[in-house]
Amino acid sequence: MRHRIRWIASSFVALVLGLTTTFPVPAGAQDKPRYGGQLDFVVPSEPPSYDAHAEETFGVIHPIAPHYSLLVRVDPFDKTGTKPVGDLAESWTISKDGLVYTFKLRQGVKFHDGSEMTSKDVKASYDKIIFPPAGVKSLRKESYSSVEVVEAPDPHTVRFRLKYPESSLLLNLASPWNWIYKADILAKDMHWYEKNVMGTGPFLFVEHVKGSHWVGKKNPNYWDKGKPYLDGFRATFMSSSAAQVAAIRGERAHIQFRGFSPPERDQLTAALGNKIAVQESPWDCLNFVSMHHEKKPFDDKRVRRALSLALDRYEASQKLSRITIVKDVSGIQVPGTPYATPPAELEKLAGYGHDINANRAEAKRLLREAGVPDGFSFTFKNRGIPHPYEPIAIWLVDQWRQIGLNVKIETIEASAYHPMLKRGDFEVAMDFQCGFIVEPDLDLVRFVTTSDANYGKHRDKVIDELYRKQARAIDVEDRKKLVRALEKRLLDEEAHVIWTLQWHRIIPHSAKVKGWTITPSHYLNNQLDTVWLTE
């Protein structure tokens, strides 16, 4: 009898031990979300208007996105920011030929004024985006040129018919800018949403005091029962980044959704220790050097290649990442995303090899061959923004010095910068690329010959063809091959532009903030429905 009890006791102990080691007690991250609390965050700039269809700045997304829903959105828990999930759409199907996308909408979703959301609201919103009437501004119209018509056959179904198949459409529809508005309001006044808020999102609009703050409170009738966890949020507008850091440091704000520089992160971690959590990610933004193909000697691809070969990207990655918001050496897609070129292959491109001395010798040789004398001088135009434009410009000038080029920096104020680029009033200039979703279609469209944004005025039919093919490619592996080929042509063979380093997004935030995952885009994951506060 006694050794039976012992047997039961020891097997019980073994069982418990076994269970706890195989299924360890969850760490804090898996805590059950807590209800309540107000999220305080700071926003570096104020929204010029409230209509996301007509604006381009994160100053619109950060405070206002919580009031709206999208048809589909990017998965807020996916670090690469490339996975679409349904928001107002419960499910969807794509026809075999890729020409018809049918979305089944959730039922019982209500606008903040109590009226029901149906497919006519989705259709009206997308009509505004894709087929805006005269006098209505829609900035992303061109990216939906494959859409022929948007239909609403019944109150809970929306259908997109395309003129030609486009593999990026679904992700494109998940754009954080495509807020769903109310059809009745749009029918009366297309400009109403520029100054007013009425959506189906997790938070209700409370107030906006210009120059000061934006307040939202929990939507008790949000369709996703059990969410949001927060009682509300308060966004304070602060343009000075030192003040933003001070606010987080003084525990007056929890988070800033755009990004801080490495020294700012270091300040916060040094001051607050484990009260600060830091999330980092490559950023879907990058500075590249644009050379005007109609100005000598930059019409010669040897010169352009030389400029790229001179750059020691790996050293810069190490050193510049200490002082400014860049880090990864990358190709034309953000590292870690589906179409990004793996490092081993990237090294084969001009300027991406590890032997910098050989590269620089080659660069000098190319310059000589192209007839560029030693000590040749040109002007590099840069945009007047401290991070990371200024540090990158300083680095570039220094690197080009190493191959005997004498470069002068001319800084153009940010407001005058685009007109300068458009006029083509530059020899070599800093350009930039920021996307809201990492998608080759969206990121590469500007390198097509006819693009408005092709400021360097390169004319390359091969790139045009490659772009068109990859946009229509349905098979992922095929598409990858085409994207790589485009990259090689753009950066290596023709060196139309010179990639510098990928921006690096650093979000140090109060450790109390949970349920928010960083993505490569500062336009994503701002609805705040999944966010909760501990304590």
Added chain:
Amino acid sequence: MWKYLLKRFLLMFPTLVGVAVVTFFLIRVIPGDVVELRLAGDRGAASQAAIDAERVRFGLDQPVWKQFATWMVGVARLDFGASMWTGSPIWDEIKLRFALSLQVAIMATLVAVGLAVPLGLLAALRQDSWIDYAVRIFSIAGLACPSFWLGILMILTFLIVFKWLPPMVYTPFWVNPWQNLQQLVWPALAVGYRYSAVATRMTRSAMLEVLREDYVRTARAKGLVQRLILVRHALKNAMLPVLTVIALEFAFLIGGLVVTEQVFNLNGIGLLFVQAVAHRDYTLIQALVMLVAGIFIFVNFAMDVMYAWLDPRIRYR
């Protein structure tokens, strides 16, 4: 005197109109366009058609003189239009920021006067003594320190030594006076110190001037007590130029604190100016300039009135 004051009053208007004209045309010379900025945003590309369409909405496609006429008509009705960047009425944009700038200006003035008058007097009465030197060095140091550096130093000191930060969010005085003062007292001190430098020097030299007057010298010869009495009288005469300096500097404070506001993160008129210029928001820039210039011109007029009233010896021009 009344004829003189009337003339001065009437002269305010051509000056204001002149300011309006200069501003209007000056900002349109700056390259860059509010529409391009709005549309290009962070992504850096916008189609020409969209830009042209927006331009029409703002009336930017009209010839310049016509735009000016439209604007002036509005101004005559005290309607400054709407900001080109946000579309809201100008007064909405300005009012909160103006309240803040005004408050900082007033507080800085109080600091300045509180420092300048006693110090200036002291230095004048004890001229060439160590007190005089100390005051002069103190006031010149105030002029010398760039205000943004002073601000950076102040914030650093708070952080490192006191481990405390002043509130970075503006609460209007009528909402929560204590928090409001907590935030604004530091920039007021930084600015007031600089401001007091000018006023101290002026007080000192004005007092010196007055003390040289015959009646003061005679009193001095007669004995100390009388000198004190006369110093009080002398003070009244000396205050006139001091008040002028203080008033003129005050007028500059309203729009001129651009860098201080950036360092202390104050959402004031100075920063609004910088943002408006960066955005090429013509209507806002014009309205702000008219506001600041208007204050300056009005303060000058007030000075004229005061002089005419207090000093019967002024020469009429």
Added chain:
Amino acid sequence: MRRPYESNKDGGPKPDRRPDGTHEENDFTPEDNDFTPDRRPDGNNMAITTPIDQAANPTEPTATAATWAVIRDFARRRTLGAIGAAVVVVMIVVGVFAGLLAPYDPLAVDFGAMLTKPNAAHWLGTDAFGRDVLSRLIYGSRTALLVGFGAAVFGATIGAVLGVGSAYFGGRVDLYLQRLMDIFLSFPLIILALALVAILGNSIPNVIMAITIPMIPRAALVIRSSALTIREMPYVDAARAAGFGHVRIILRHMLPNVIAPYLIMLTAFLSQAILAESSLSFLGLGVQEPTAAWGLMLRGAAVDFAEAAPWMALFPGFAISLAVFAFNLFGDSLRDALDPKLRTL
């Protein structure tokens, strides 16, 4: 527009015209800064003879000796001002000989030495790019002085010309010029400079111009009121009646009177110009990277690293303060010496 120095003209001492046209009131009178008169036995003032005498009597045979005497006396009587002047001279020397004095190339990026503390190799440490702070400070003085002197001298001179012209010609000319100056005065300096930089661009010559233009009306104001005191004098009309040309009258009678306020104003403008340049650079609207300029060194990385690497922000700020301080001390004492009755600025 009434200004402080326009009052009390009737209350002041009557100007006493000497045969050569200079005015006694511009000489240093003994009571001015002391309560005890200070006269040497030969009846001359113990204090310095002013440069005005020199200007009015250019054929003084002992000009050099007199200049040295002036400097020596100035140093003795006005120690503070002398110190200020000495600092200014040092700064000018440093700016001119920057190439010889700076240990490193101010533009040389050195990733191996980023953000190092002041040590034997880098006396004032390095910045975020490994550039030597001391070298950048030395070359920065060149930028500061270039912009400071450029803007101040142009602004003061053009303003003085306008002020004298306005005072001399009077009437309509005066009225219109005054209004024009008032208009530009209504803009805060930094705002006007900002707008001008936006229009012109931000190379060094453009920044100089952007700071010069707001200074012109301020100078015109000051000089005009000094010139006015002469204009009022009947002998000017007499000279015109006698057939003397405008230029001669201006040069011979008005100019000597305005030189003192001009010099004093110049020193004040110098310090204001240096401050304006550093403010503009701090805002990102002045001189641009990678040029070494004090205000620029305070921007961006210096603020980010203010705690981790305070030397980046401390030294440039200190340099600016020192320069402005020195100019002000010197200007202050210069004013006390030349004409303490001038209460402008």
